[in-house]
Amino acid sequence: MSFRINKSEQHAKKDPPAYLIGLIGMLLSVVIAIGILSLTDFELYSYSILFVLPLGAIALGMISTSVYTWRIVSRGYKPSRQHYAVSLLMAFITFFLIQYGEYQTTYVTEDHTINHQFKGEPIRNYTDAQENVLTFPNYLAFKLKTGETSFIHRGGEVIEMNSSSGSNWFSWSLSLVGFLLGSTFPGWFSQQGTLHCTACKRAYVTEHKLGELTFERVTELHDVLVQEIQSDNFNAFIDIVNRYDIFKNNEAHDLQETYVINIGVCPNCNHGYVIMRHYSRIDAEGGSFSEDNKKIVLPTTGSFAAQGFRYVKAV
Incomplete structure (x- = not known):
């Protein structure tokens, strides 16, 4: 042996x-x-x-x-x-x-x-x-x-x-x-601006941006987005994000609050996450800051996160 x-x-x-x-x-x-x-x-x-x-x-x-x-x-x-x-x-x-x-x-x-x-x-x-x-x-x-x-x-x-x-x-x-x-x-x-993996507790989640939505839009579509995540349907999820993205719809100006939608994965256990980070504008030049206590973290499957990373590399 x-x-x-x-x-x-x-x-x-x-x-x-x-x-x-x-x-x-x-x-x-x-x-x-x-x-x-x-x-x-x-x-x-x-x-x-x-x-x-x-x-x-x-x-x-x-x-x-x-x-x-x-x-x-x-x-x-x-x-x-x-x-x-x-x-x-x-x-x-x-x-x-x-x-x-x-x-x-x-x-x-x-x-x-x-x-x-x-x-x-x-x-x-x-x-x-x-x-x-x-x-x-x-x-x-x-x-x-x-x-x-x-x-x-x-x-x-x-x-x-x-x-x-x-x-x-x-x-x-x-x-x-x-x-x-x-x-x-x-x-x-x-701990500011980072997410620690709650699954393995051994690594910090690697994040990539998928899009940015208004505060009101995230509030309105929250349940729909959660449903697509739970259904492991990344394609439907990213279609919603792209449809209401503030930059693709020329809505980026004069917004006081937005949510940046990130896809994340743990480099240690490959556990996936969708992280919605809240940002508030602080000046007329577009400067903003993230309020960590208002972020939304939604766990996903590893395959959902893998599709998200492939999407980020492709665009």
Whole structure:
């Protein structure tokens, strides 16, 4: 008796876990934050707009989990609650790695000026008022109790303002929240404008446009279109789409809402879909945006989808 090893499965087993690949994003976030700090003495992670929107922390949080999320999506998976939990943990660790990097690059010159260009003595050689050596935990506690807050003036000037312990804790906590919030954005963005296969849950559906109908026409013909799909009658379906296509009937101008009719197929299991994506006009030049919550997804047979793809290639 002989056995044959599936090469694709064998290769998949050798692929490193997504969280290991995700370490690249974490490292990139740390390098950017510490690099900017070393070059300009500016704490990007603590930069906020109007003291309530932690823009710098959100950006670094997004970077820290972007590679991890890319790895999940590139393998055909949809980010799950477990993946989001891992993203939060990775962002939490990255946040403190940046704090530790700041500690290691904080130096004091002879005139007691703090810098991050390795000039003078490292901060770890100093003690606080209670003569506690400024280890990393002590440095962090000391920084939160006393210090200055930096913010950027509208003209681009960095302004230093004396801050209290309460405001320091608020700013630090806000940065941490911004970091965690930003870590979830790559997963959310990856789902916009895409359809994950509900049959195998292992791939994203490949879509091709068949036509575009008015909102009112789709509402009117919805049941008929569904009937043709359930009957596995692609020819009758595409005849309806072509008959009422806004471009073939010169109806594209002055329309506020339309549905783009796409044919889709899962590259992993060949499950078919008809996807009707809703678009709303936003300007007079024809610009529009898709409202993902208004899309209509109708499952089809594989043969229906195959006919649809052959039709797209033929026209």
